[in-house]
Amino acid sequence: MSNDPSSNGGTETGTVETGTSGPPPPRSRRQEVADSPSLMAIVFAATIGVVLYAVFLFDFSHHGNWIPYAMVLVAESFIVFQATLALWTILSCGHDPRDYRFYEARRRLYGPGREAADGVAPRHRPMFLGGAEATVDVFITTYGESLDDIRRTVVAALAMEGRHTTYVLDDGRTAGVLALARELGAIYVTRAGNDYAKAGNVNHALGLTTGEFFVILDADFVVQPDFLRETLPFFADPTVAFVQTPQVYGNLNNLLSRGAGYMQTVFYRFMLPGKNRFNAAFCVGTNVVFRRSAVMEIGGIYQESKSEDVWTSLKLHERGWRSVYIATELAIGRTPETIEAYSTQQLRWATGGFEILLRSNPMGRRRTLTLDQRLQYFGTATFYLVGVAPLLLILVPPLQIYFGIGPIDAEVSGATWFFHYAGFYVMQIVVALYTIGSFRWETLMLATASFPIYTRAFLNALLRRGQSWSVTHRSGVRNSPFDFIVPQVLTFLFLLLTSVVGIWQAYADRTVALALVWNVTNTVVLGAFVVTAMREARETRALNRAARRRLGDRDRGRGWPSEEPVPVPRQREAEAPRATVHSSAALAPAEDAG
Numbered sequence: 001m002s003n004d005p006s007s008n009g010g011t012e013t014g015t016v017e018t019g020t021s022g023p024p025p026p027r028s029r030r031q032e033v034a035d036s037p038s039l040m041a042i043v044f045a046a047t048i049g050v051v052l053y054a055v056f057l058f059d060f061s062h063h064g065n066w067i068p069y070a071m072v073l074v075a076e077s078f079i080v081f082q083a084t085l086a087l088w089t090i091l092s093c094g095h096d097p098r099d100y101r102f103y104e105a106r107r108r109l110y111g112p113g114r115e116a117a118d119g120v121a122p123r124h125r126p127m128f129l130g131g132a133e134a135t136v137d138v139f140i141t142t143y144g145e146s147l148d149d150i151r152r153t154v155v156a157a158l159a160m161e162g163r164h165t166t167y168v169l170d171d172g173r174t175a176g177v178l179a180l181a182r183e184l185g186a187i188y189v190t191r192a193g194n195d196y197a198k199a200g201n202v203n204h205a206l207g208l209t210t211g212e213f214f215v216i217l218d219a220d221f222v223v224q225p226d227f228l229r230e231t232l233p234f235f236a237d238p239t240v241a242f243v244q245t246p247q248v249y250g251n252l253n254n255l256l257s258r259g260a261g262y263m264q265t266v267f268y269r270f271m272l273p274g275k276n277r278f279n280a281a282f283c284v285g286t287n288v289v290f291r292r293s294a295v296m297e298i299g300g301i302y303q304e305s306k307s308e309d310v311w312t313s314l315k316l317h318e319r320g321w322r323s324v325y326i327a328t329e330l331a332i333g334r335t336p337e338t339i340e341a342y343s344t345q346q347l348r349w350a351t352g353g354f355e356i357l358l359r360s361n362p363m364g365r366r367r368t369l370t371l372d373q374r375l376q377y378f379g380t381a382t383f384y385l386v387g388v389a390p391l392l393l394i395l396v397p398p399l400q401i402y403f404g405i406g407p408i409d410a411e412v413s414g415a416t417w418f419f420h421y422a423g424f425y426v427m428q429i430v431v432a433l434y435t436i437g438s439f440r441w442e443t444l445m446l447a448t449a450s451f452p453i454y455t456r457a458f459l460n461a462l463l464r465r466g467q468s469w470s471v472t473h474r475s476g477v478r479n480s481p482f483d484f485i486v487p488q489v490l491t492f493l494f495l496l497l498t499s500v501v502g503i504w505q506a507y508a509d510r511t512v513a514l515a516l517v518w519n520v521t522n523t524v525v526l527g528a529f530v531v532t533a534m535r536e537a538r539e540t541r542a543l544n545r546a547a548r549r550r551l552g553d554r555d556r557g558r559g560w561p562s563e564e565p566v567p568v569p570r571q572r573e574a575e576a577p578r579a580t581v582h583s584s585a586a587l588a589p590a591e592d593a594g
Contacts, residue, residue, distance in 0.1 A: 042434050043087050046427035050087070053424035054080050062412050065405035068396045072407040075389035082386050083428060085379040086266075089274035090431070097234070097276050097324045105129060105236035109162070109229060122161040127228065129236055136164040136228060136289075137211035140186075141201055143171040143194075145219040147180060149334065152222050154184050157215075162228040165211065171201045198285070199308035203300040211292060218286040221247075221333035231289045234324045241294035241321035242313070244272070245287040245328060249335040255532050259442030260342050261335040266432065272325045280376035281325035282313035286333070294321050307352015314356065314377060318368045338540075339481035339533055342446070346453045347460075350384040354461035357381035387454030390447065394491065394522050400515035401502045414514070448522065449529040452487035478540045478547075481533040492530050495523040 056062065057076055063069040110125050127134045138157050142150055150168070157166045168181045173190045181188035191204045202216060213235065217223060231243040246268040249261040275281040283290075285308070294316055295301060302311035313323060336342035356362065362369060362377035369377065400406045408417060459465065482489065502516035 039434065040091065042427075042431055043091055046431050047084070047087050049423035049427040050080055050083050053420045056417075056420035062409055064408050064410065065399075068399050068405055068407040071392040071396055075392040078382070078385040078389050080424075082379065082383060083424075085375065086271060087431070089376070089379075090266075090270045092274040092277040093270040095273065095277040097326065101236050102233045105233035106229065109233060122225065123159055124163055125161065127162040127232060129232065133163075134213060134232060134235075135211040136162065136232070137205075137209045137214040138164050138166045138217065139169050139202055139205050139214055140167065140217050140219055141169045141171070141198055142177055142219040143198075143201075144174075147176050149220040150177060151180055151184070153217060153219055154180065154186050156222045156224075157217060158184060158186060159225055160223060160227050161225050162232070164215075164228065165209070167205055167209070169201045169205050171197075196303035197306060197308075199301045199303040199312075203303065206292070206295070206300060213289055213291055215289050216286055217331065218333065221286050221331045222250075223287070223331040224329075227287075227330045228289075230326065230328055230330055235289075235291060237322065239320075239322045240291065240324055241316045242283055242288055242290045243324045243326065244281060244283050245326055245330045246272070247284060247287060248329045248332050250332040251334045251337060254337060255442055256339065256342060256446075256536070257335045257337045258440065259446040260345075262440040263443045263446060269327060273327050275376055276323075276325050278370070278372035278376050279317065279322055280373045281323045282377075282380070283309040283323075285309035287331040294319075305352050305355050306348045307355065310352055310356065310380065311360075314360065314362070317373055317377075338478065339484055339536060340479050343453055343484045346387075346450060347457050350387065350454045350457035351460050353381050353384050354458050358461050384454045384457060387447070387450050388458060389451075391451040391455060394448075394451075394495070397502075397515040397519035397522070398494070398498045400513065401498055401505065401519060406515065445525055445528050445532075448525045449485075449488050452485075478543060480540055481536045485529075485533055488526060489530060489533075492523065492526040495519060495526060499523045 053076075057073060057080070109127050109129075111128050127136070138160070140150070140153055140157055154166065154168060166186045167189050168177060168186050169189050170177045170181075171191070171194050178188050178190075189205055189208060191201070194200070196203070206214070213232065215227070227245070231245065234240050234243045247264065248268070249257070252258045252261050272281050288309075295312070297319060298312070298315040302308045302315060305311050317323065336345050356377065360367070362374045362381060367374060396407055499516070499520050502513070502519055506512045506516055
């Protein structure tokens with residue numbers, strides 16, 4: 001057996017895997033940071049900063065006016081709790097779920113002596129677990145995504161090493177996707193409606209397939225060839241229900257996509273690996289492999305929430321199943337590039353988290369979870385309250401500028417306040433710099449500007465209010481970003497006016513108050529977001545003009561309506577459920593179906 005290659009950030013070499021001599025695989029930066037004593041020291045110092053700030057914050061002798069003080073107390077309490085839980089989880093991120101059983105199963109994955117493949121193409125090699133061939137279904141879920149994105153995803157899924165069957169689950173029921181699946185050799189699946197959205201789509205496919213394991217890929221995630229080789233061996237442990245891999249993005253080409261992508265970097269690099277130690281790593285909806293029997297035990301993918309991924313994970317953990325997360329990058333996807341896409345994504349994620357908090361509180365008596373799992377899921381359920389906190393903090397400086405009331409007693413020196421405040425926030429920046437190598441101001445902009453999304457999500461979950469979900473219009477015509485950010489624009493205008501008033505006061509009094517500094521800072525941050533929306537609106541107008549021209553050409557017979565709905569055939573009584581499956585099997589040999 002070779003040296004443990006678990007620290008490799010990518011695929012191990014064949015010489016290491018088969019036990020022959022060779023150099024050890026390179027260690028990823030994530031693993032080097034996770035194993036570094038420096039990380040423990042920095043996290044320990046940051047924890048001290050959190051404690052000192054909390055002690056200062058909850059010392060009621062420091063309060064000024066009770067209204068702004070209470071607003072700060074509530075907002076910062078959310079932030080302090082999440083920071084504490086995050087630091088605790090990051091300390092556990094060095095835990096590696098790969099054990100002897102994993103390496104032995106991977107060594108035998110293609111059967112004894114089959115490493116050379118005997119001339120068989122890698123994607124047609126049978127895979128074995130425990131001496132029996134493992135059957136794998138790959139589900140690519142689509143609903144109105146571009147054909148180019150779907151094509152890249154299907155081509156990559158078909159090319160994965162190991163025998164598997166690839167299905168395109170098209171909830172959009174479009175002719176273009178049907179033709180694409182037939183062309184590439186994947187099996188096309190559709191259904192009569194869109195009940196329960198993605199969860200219903202996957203459950204419908206589970207009723208038509210029989211694979212022992214199934215992979216879920218979003219339509220814009222291009223999987224690596226070794227995806228199954230790096231995930232399937234974990235199922236040699238019969239208690240493992242699913243194996244999750246990270247979401248990594250290849251389209252960080254504008255300010256919004258960079259901000260949305262970097263917001264998740266610490267989560268995927270350090271938080272989810274840390275959750276492994278507590279058996280609390282949860283599914284994130286794509287780039288995941290499930291054991292069918294485990295999912296069937298809980299009645300299928302959870303359908304009563306749009307965050308079916310976290311809910312399904314919770315149900316599995318409650319039944320005693322194990323989950324595994326590996327930080328190895330095995331699929332590259334696309335993060336939101338427009339304000340509409342970002343708002344929809346965050347609203348869906350936050351609503352799901354709040355639904356768990358309000359409908360299935362992990363700390364409740366009825367939950368059959370360990371204490372560690374309770375704390376981890378409670379942190380997940382309350383995470384988006386941090387997104388509501390900026391709404392309270394943004395309103396505090398205007399209260400002082402307009403009404404002269406502040407949250408902190410004037411007798412408390414600025415140096416005392418700064419020592420505790422900086423000890424908390426500066427150390428959070430230091431942790432970010434050490435773990436991901438940089439501090440991205442784009443994430444600060446989005447974190448500040450997203451409070452209306454998270455407030456709406458909380459109200460949706462509290463009132464059990466339904467929410468329609470959509471992707472970019474199939475016609476190619478996009479909505480204006482300003483249709484989704486009216487609260488942010490109004491808040492920006494209010495802060496801009498407040499800054500003008502504050503500057504006039506500072507000029508008259510010959511003093512610059514801290515409230516003015518904070519208000520100007522918030523104005524600049526929200527202003528950057530509004531400018532981003534203006535740039536996007538300009539691009540949207542140009543794209544919409546081009547889309548309308550294309551639609552006009554199509555209506556005149558010069559274009560093929562590739563996104564025309566596909567009629568779902570009516571199932572006859574004598575037919576099997578596969579009457580709803582449009583298969584390309586007749587166009588290609590059976591083994592070419594994936």
